[in-house]
Amino acid sequence: MNHSSSELPRIVVIGGGFAGINVVKALKNTAVEVDLVDKRNYHLFQPLLYQVATGELDATNIAVPIRKILWKQKNARVALGEVTNINFDKKLVQFDGGELDYDYLVIATGAQQSYFGHDEFQSFAPGLKSIDDAQEIRRRLFLAFEEAEWEADEEARRKILTFVIVGGGPTGVELAGAIKEVASETLPKEFRNIDKNSSRVILVDGGPRLVGPMPEDLSKRAKDVLEKMGVEIQLNVHVNDVNEDGVVVGEETIKAENVFWAAGVQGQDLAKTIDAEIDRGSHIIVGPDLSIPGHPKVFVVGDAAHATDAKTGKPVPGLAQGAIQTGRFVAQIIKAEIEGNAPSQRPEFSYYDKGSMAMIGRGNAIAAIGKIHYGGFLGWVSWNLLHVMFLIGFRNRFKVMMDWLWNYMFRTRRSRLITGDPEVHIKKLYSEHDKRKE
């Protein structure tokens, strides 16, 4: 159903991530009706997700109900639901709560984890895209130490305490650093049979260097710092298999009970169902105005889009900044046309690189802002300030800052609950033991 009855132009936005939220907010003072549909009820600050996975932050501090963000915006409505079909001819979006007609459609469905055609890896190597993913990684991470504490067999113990992170981009680097910190600083004091050298953290990547999109000197810096922390790094290697034994890297099998996947993203499956060209990673290819060629009133923004910078000819990177900028750009086009502009007057999108950063470990991060590259403690301070600034809500900012300060001072991690049905994790432990006894 469609509760609306006004005569205002109707905008439907699919997805409430950085891109979608910014489209809606930028239309605040325009005479339109906006509907935002998302399959989750929260907007997620993805850059901090790895900190939920490693027990540093609470999920609620980095995720805000979408309704809470938009409740004051009178021209916006929110629907929880998964879009099942888009009909370009009828200008209709169908989702499992009903259907919505539109004058303009903005697809901001983001990206999902990609296993490059090996979806069978997923159950052995969870990715990190949602709160539930983060809680699953957290569960596996902290459960491993519980298991190791009571495991007598040395070989089994080594396997339990070996963590492999596949993918050396910012997420992989941040995850590896955080897991190493937890393993060597936070947990040993609470366990009787685990010391700071009990566990191995291995970061593997197919490319020649870490954090590929960042400048080369910072890649080297990240590698040096991680190695000094004790993270083992394997570059230029290919992951051939992930199974219950561990990871097959090249010809070698690394025995590991826990493998985490941070190797790549792809567009949502919805992209394949619409009349639009997609790239190999299911991103929808858009023109310079970010609309789908042949469908001028359908835009794609953020990670869902394969967009090209009109000035440099380079692809727009799949980062928060890209999502925010493409979202606002499209909102401006819609606004201008509703206020009388002709479609021929549309500008072309070009990306403004504000810089990039990655956290490596306690008191250490790398940053590239224009030609300035730096790291260490100053990088760490910048990283923290920047990320807090972009969080939504004063209360979340305050709480996250407090948590960081506390964790930094006391080398602790507070949010370490192993949730989920205990039957599941304990039965898993149990069957592992049984297998070993056989």
Next chain:
Amino acid sequence: MNHSSSELPRIVVIGGGFAGINVVKALKNTAVEVDLVDKRNYHLFQPLLYQVATGELDATNIAVPIRKILWKQKNARVALGEVTNINFDKKLVQFDGGELDYDYLVIATGAQQSYFGHDEFQSFAPGLKSIDDAQEIRRRLFLAFEEAEWEADEEARRKILTFVIVGGGPTGVELAGAIKEVASETLPKEFRNIDKNSSRVILVDGGPRLVGPMPEDLSKRAKDVLEKMGVEIQLNVHVNDVNEDGVVVGEETIKAENVFWAAGVQGQDLAKTIDAEIDRGSHIIVGPDLSIPGHPKVFVVGDAAHATDAKTGKPVPGLAQGAIQTGRFVAQIIKAEIEGNAPSQRPEFSYYDKGSMAMIGRGNAIAAIGKIHYGGFLGWVSWNLLHVMFLIGFRNRFKVMMDWLWNYMFRTRRSRLITGDPEVHIKKLYSEHDKRKE
């Protein structure tokens, strides 16, 4: 396996709730080795669980890893695992991580939800005993409003927004009050099609009054306040069925999509497997020294026990205070005997009632301390102070106080994430719609 090799007396404690933790902590300076086994890795502050279920607090603020509580206590070890067998003859506890022998055993396994022989109610009416339970109730609660926002059929909408709480004890009263607050104050401003009168909250109980264990004038007070808030209360009624239509109360069916169960508790199933007498609710019957008759070195404490106050002859109530007091009492006996006392010198347990309290709604709680009964804002302040005081850790105390203050001032609820696989909740929505269309 059993890593221990010392000659010290060995104490095994099963369960890390109020009772178990207090046994272990009270043995801190005794020359013993203590093993605490729990199927979860966290100690839970149960009295605040309903606030996690209603989006007021984060789970991590009321749950602390057991290891974190005990890491400084050198004579204590912690194991994550479910106890599968207790052998009184061999003095052996088997759990799924190994086995532990003991000189003294303390069973502190707590209670689980009881459906009074109707376990088929459970999937329609989740209870509230663990973090996962709380997150499930939170998911259902906030999902209902998302669903109602887009539901055109009036009858279906009424069913979606009818919440029935079964059980008028402290948990039921607190849950009903909190849900009513969320429904009439927090959410309406964020939804376009829901106002403060859209939803019904119904509290049903089989007895003649609410919060049975508290004095009668406070029961009346609780009823008056809840009714003024708009909660519908049905007393002296029997729940005959809970199914997908709702609840059958007496002969009447209340159509409700969400039913929450706060009606009773029973001991764990483990109690049935050991050589001990149990009551109808599977609580283990213990003697005046809290040991199992015939097994003087096996004690039962907290909610797992059916204990009788030696002075009054009344049963020891299943409250946090009862758990703490029985735990400390047993630790003192063990300590005294290790230091030379004879078993014949054991004291008899008697319960010291420090008073009881229940939260009703925003700025309103009831309290009975000795002969003093009061409520209203003063009750609310006492309730908050008392509960914060008993939380573990300065940081949790600070955060919880900040959250309460903020929620009170801005009438908001921050922790409202609908987590879990979106496939599950969206498919549920979808199939409901399909059914209605048929």
